[in-house]
Amino acid sequence: MSKILSFLGIKEKEQSFEAIISPHMSNLFKVAYQYTGTKHDAEDLLQDLLEYLFTKQTELRKIEKLKPWLMRCLYNRFIDLYRKKQRQPDLDDIDDEKIQPLFKYYDNHQQDDQHKEIYQAMNKLSANQRAVVTLHDINGYTLPELAKIMDIPLGTLKSSLHRARATLKQHISLQPSELNVRHY
Structure with a gap:
């Protein structure tokens, strides 16, 4: 061999x-x-x-x-x-999956509605903003790690994250106390 x-x-x-x-x-x-x-x-x-x-x-x-x-x-x-x-x-697309919730494994209808609202708000973000929020807020990467991954200056990254969060806040009517967040 x-x-x-x-x-x-x-x-x-x-x-x-x-x-x-x-x-x-x-x-x-x-x-x-x-x-x-x-x-x-x-x-x-x-x-x-x-x-x-x-x-x-x-x-x-x-x-x-x-x-x-x-x-x-x-x-x-x-x-x-x-x-x-x-x-x-x-x-x-006839089989559009965008109406499905981000997490399919919940039985609770209210959580499905919350996930749809969050997903729809995420779609209002630019590709860069969606990537920053996904990697930082959902997956837990630090800002210096993201600066290396995305190859952008730290200040630009911070302002992009701030703008993305502000946009999400405008489009999501949910309050943090209303969310049933599961951490993986």
């Missing part, structure tokens, strides 16, 4: 692409879903990311802190696809 691997130019001790990426897949999908809001769009975004990463395997193996680098790649792919989608004509 080692002769075959050396013939192909692959070192025996190198991890496979799948072994490197698989520990991060659930988190990548969760963030992709939070960016896009639909399962299908999140899957498309993740597939696009994996295609890109597959071509960058040698660089991928050299990365010391893989999780922030993957989040940065996911963010960049999201922005690229978002801009591409903005240039395309808007088509109504």
